[in-house]
Amino acid sequence: MNHSATHFPAGAGYAHPLGRPAIEAHGLGKKYRRGWALRDVSFRLPAGRVCGLVGPNGAGKSTLMSLATHMIRPTTGGLRVFGQAPGSDEAVRRTAFLSQEKPLFRRFTVAETLRLGRELNPRWDQGVAEGIVSAGQVPLTARIGTLSGGQRTRVAFALAFGKRPDLLILDEPMSDLDPLVRRELTQTLTAEAAQHGTTVLVSSHMLAELQYICDYLLVVANGGLRLAGEVDELRAAHALLAAPDAGPSPHLAPHRVIESRGALGARGDEGRPGVLVRLGGPLEYGERAAPPTLEELLLGYLRSPDVPALIAPSAQPGDIHDILTRDQPETVTA
Ligand SMILES: Nc1ncnc2c1ncn2[C@@H]1O[C@H](COP(=O)(O)OP(=O)(O)OP(=O)(O)O)[C@@H](O)[C@H]1O
Numbered sequence: 001m002n003h004s005a006t007h008f009p010a011g012a013g014y015a016h017p018l019g020r021p022a023i024e025a026h027g028l029g030k031k032y033r034r035g036w037a038l039r040d041v042s043f044r045l046p047a048g049r050v051c052g053l054v055g056p057n058g059a060g061k062s063t064l065m066s067l068a069t070h071m072i073r074p075t076t077g078g079l080r081v082f083g084q085a086p087g088s089d090e091a092v093r094r095t096a097f098l099s100q101e102k103p104l105f106r107r108f109t110v111a112e113t114l115r116l117g118r119e120l121n122p123r124w125d126q127g128v129a130e131g132i133v134s135a136g137q138v139p140l141t142a143r144i145g146t147l148s149g150g151q152r153t154r155v156a157f158a159l160a161f162g163k164r165p166d167l168l169i170l171d172e173p174m175s176d177l178d179p180l181v182r183r184e185l186t187q188t189l190t191a192e193a194a195q196h197g198t199t200v201l202v203s204s205h206m207l208a209e210l211q212y213i214c215d216y217l218l219v220v221a222n223g224g225l226r227l228a229g230e231v232d233e234l235r236a237a238h239a240l241l242a243a244p245d246a247g248p249s250p251h252l253a254p255h256r257v258i259e260s261r262g263a264l265g266a267r268g269d270e271g272r273p274g275v276l277v278r279l280g281g282p283l284e285y286g287e288r289a290a291p292p293t294l295e296e297l298l299l300g301y302l303r304s305p306d307v308p309a310l311i312a313p314s315a316q317p318g319d320i321h322d323i324l325t326r327d328q329p330e331t332v333t334a
Contacts, residue, residue: 006237006278006310020083022047022167022199023068024317027077030063037063039223040077044317045201047082047166049230050193051216053203054298059220061203062100065169068201069097081167093122096165098173102156106145110138110155114162121163129162132188136181149176157185161192168193170202174209186213211294218315219298221305227297229312235291237312238300240274242288254280258300258307276300278310 021044028041038060045051053061066072067079070087081091104113110133118124133140136154144152153176160168170189174182190213193200201218204210217234219227227234238258255277276292283289292300301307 006280020047021045021080021318022049023079023081023201024083025064025077025079026317028064028067028074028079029076030060030067030072031075036075036223038067038220041220041223041225042077042317043218043225043228043311043315045199045216045218046314047199048197049216050190050200050214051202051218052210052214053201053218053220054205054207054210054302055203055220055226056302060223061220062171064218064220065097065099065171065201065203069095069169071097071099094166095169096160096163096167097169098156098160098171100171100175102153104144104152104156104159107143109141109143110147111140113144113155114140114158117159117162123164125162125164128164128192129158132158132161132185135184135188150178150181153177154181154185157188161188164196166198168198168200168202170200172203172205174204174206182209189213207295207298210298214294216315217294217298219301221302224309225311226305226307226309227301227311228315229310230314231294233312233314234310235294235297237310238276238278238292238297239283239289240272240276240292240296242274252277255283256280256307259304261300272296278307 023045024043026042028038029036030038041060041064053064055061063072067074068081068086070092079086082094084091086095105116108116114126114129114133117129118126130140133155136151138147138151138154144155147155153173157173160170174185177185186209189200189202192198202213211231215231217227217229217231218225239255241252252275258276258278260275261273272290276296
């Protein structure tokens with residue numbers, strides 16, 4: 001992790017302490033039979049953020065979410081949810097998880113599904129849950145097994161939001177939704193999060209959409225953390241420089257090149273041409289330099305897996321000794 005040489009412009013950083021983080025991971029690793037899915041991952045996600053979790057297929061995103069929701073146990077290291085172990089009563093009560101499979105009872109009606117949500121969750125908000133279902137004209141009397149994939153996703157959303165969680169974890173929630181429903185549920189997500197201060201961790205491959213939702217970012221690749229921090233602090237730590245006409249340019253010297261992008265569209269995407277750099281010193285934005293969009297930043301890092309990771313100040317975890325001490329089993333005395 002090479003963040004010490006990176007130039008974070010004044011105002012883009014984030015002073016600790018931030019209060020209790022929603023998620024804090026230290027040396028987190030998960031090894032399956034086939035090998036490591038996640039290795040030595042350490043970060044903090046401050047409470048109240050909407051955080052995009054981005055990475056290629058098989059990068060370890062679902063594994064990280066399953067660890068945070070206690071579906072699986074770590075092989076190394078550990079993590080805390082609002083300072084508690086993921087399986088603890090408090091963490092379970094405060095967290096809602098919408099997995100890719102969206103498991104629902106097929107024989108239950110929509111109304112029965114919501115009733116189950118109400119009975120299992122002390123903070124249940126029936127109005128929010130019913131509002132999400134009725135906005136999609138999904139009949140309360142319909143059985144889950146008769147619904148379309150998108151309608152089932154809507155019911156799963158209603159269950160997750162109705163729980164009124166402090167931490168909402170969504171694993172590629174929008175992938176089977178049409179564009180209009182995606183937009184509607186995205187608005188519901190951001191409005192609910194803003195109103196209640198909910199922390200959201202949402203994995204997605206839809207980079208362009210993420211920039212309208214997220215103010216925080218975790219990027220993983222090959223089981224490792226590549227980029228973490230506030231969207232604004234990460235964007236401010238980079239610049240997209242107009243491509244030099246020929247050969248290496250001295251004005252690149254203090255900076256680290258993430259990628260050089262050719263003419264518009266030449267690589268099959270819509271980003272601007274130029275050289276994406278991580279700033280190694282102050283830079284005047286002018287005609288020849290601009291901050292990258294979130295999408296340009298993400299594409300640059302996804303296409304350049306060998307660039308050292310960048311963990312911005314706000315995403316650096318607290319004292320490792322502190323957490324590991326808390327991870328020790330309690331000593332029981334007779
Ligand atoms: N239960 C499992 N047993 C064995 N290997 C697994 C298991 N779950 C995940 N893996 C492996 O761990 C790695 C990370 O998988 P993971 O599902 O976390 O990736 P992901 O980033 O969510 O991918 P995608 O974007 O395709 O959903 C992959 O190589 C995957 O094959």
